[in-house]
Amino acid sequence: MLIAHLPAGYIVSVLTYPLLRMPQVDGKTYLRCGMFGAVAPDLDMIYFYLVDGGRHPHHSYFSHFPLTWLLLALAAGVYYRCSANRRLPVLALVFAGNGLLHMVLDYLASNIYWLAPFVLKPFSLTLVERVYQPWWLNFLFHRSFVLEIAIVATALLIRHRRRSQPSEPPALAAPAAAGGEGS
Template identity: 35%
Template sequence: MITAHLPFGYLLGRAAQRYTPPHPWVMPAALIGAVLPDFDLLWFYFVDGRAFHHHLYWVHMPLFWVAVGAVTLPLVRMFQRPLLPVARTFFAALLTHCLLDTVGGDIAWFWPFSDRQFSLVTVEPTHSHFILSYLNHWTFSLELCIWAGAIFLFFRDRPA
């Protein structure tokens, strides 16, 4: 996915607000967690010189986030229980980022145990730029559906 991480984070935040104890940081946690792995693009473009695909950086490794969550969530539960819905939402958003990237991009779900990358669909390079190839691939319609759902809910529930 290229554009749907933030609107999916919004949808996840809305769901978390509905099913967890209310907390003002749940939505920000969902939005930040949904896009955080792609902050590696700054390193990819400005430091690493696009040496290898940004999905190979540690922030796109799901088991890294599972390990961090396995340590963090019990600590939050023990010492800052009111923040537990925020922490759960944040880690859920990070993992859904990786899940969404698995649709049309390669994610190493079992790293560090395996370097094998998984993708549900291969987006063939049919145009001069990978973004054009992706925008013309059927999987982009999934992104449009996520955007439509997020926009619909945002405007439906705004005060008149």
């Protein structure tokens, strides 16, 4: 995936927030944590380029192990059950859930080490062949990019609909002006 991780995190976060019904977790913070979780696995690219020099596929780092995100979600769930303040574990859960979503999206066109760190065998639904230079053209011309476009379009549609809706329902029977009607 090239461009769909952030929009996918947006979609999941926007759709799950109304199910939350927790006034202590505001929507913007929830959305930010979810979207950050959706791209957080790719922060390993910093290490990939600056330290590793591209010697190992960045999907072979722990930040791309599904177990990392499952354990984070499990820890958030345990913290949620044991804590009186549930704000932080809910935010950690949306972060981890979107990190796991990142793994699923990467699996559609790239290798994911589903059984790591126990078995370092890559799995993928389909692989993007290296035909073009620069490398990103291979993803752009692959059939999986249609799904990325669909995810981006869906996120933009949701965003447009949310912006066009009034933020608060109009007050019932509110006076039109200070002096009332007809003054």
